[in-house]
Amino acid sequence: MRAAAFFMGGAFGFLVAAARLNDYTVIHDMLRLQEPDVFLLMGSAVAVAAPLLLLLERRRWQTPFGGPLKVQRAPVTQRAVFGAAIFGTGWAVAGTCPVPALAMTVSGGGLGAVVTAGLFGGIALRDAIDRKKHIAPPAC
Numbered sequence: 352m353r354a355a356a357f358f359m360g361g362a363f364g365f366l367v368a369a370a371r372l373n374d375y376t377v378i379h380d381m382l383r384l385q386e387p388d389v390f391l392l393m394g395s396a397v398a399v400a401a402p403l404l405l406l407l408e409r410r411r412w413q414t415p416f417g418g419p420l421k422v423q424r425a426p427v428t429q430r431a432v433f434g435a436a437i438f439g440t441g442w443a444v445a446g447t448c449p450v451p452a453l454a455m456t457v458s459g460g461g462l463g464a465v466v467t468a469g470l471f472g473g474i475a476l477r478d479a480i481d482r483k484k485h486i487a488p489p490a491c
Contacts, residue, residue, distance in 0.1 A: 364457065372392075373460070382446075447466050
């Protein structure tokens, strides 16, 4: 299963690079509303995937790895909105998001390495904060 996941991740990274989504200028121009191609790419992916996933879930489709397909749904929370705002700000400043940052790093881009380090640092910080919140206060 790990080999399949590695292959799919590599193929996805290749497609991201082939679509030039790992190019700072492409993303920056998209965010400045000068390059609609990226919006069209993302919109077409959602337009195809969303109804297909719902259809497959209704038909109780079994995934290739043997489990039933279950689309996870969650309510929009203040935490999610705040996280999305931080993510969007980082995307605008760095001109990349997680997968293209990895593709940048693999293709030798220094900015990708900095963003990737920040991503992993942010994940570690979030996990540390969550662990601290879930520790019960000492009894008096």
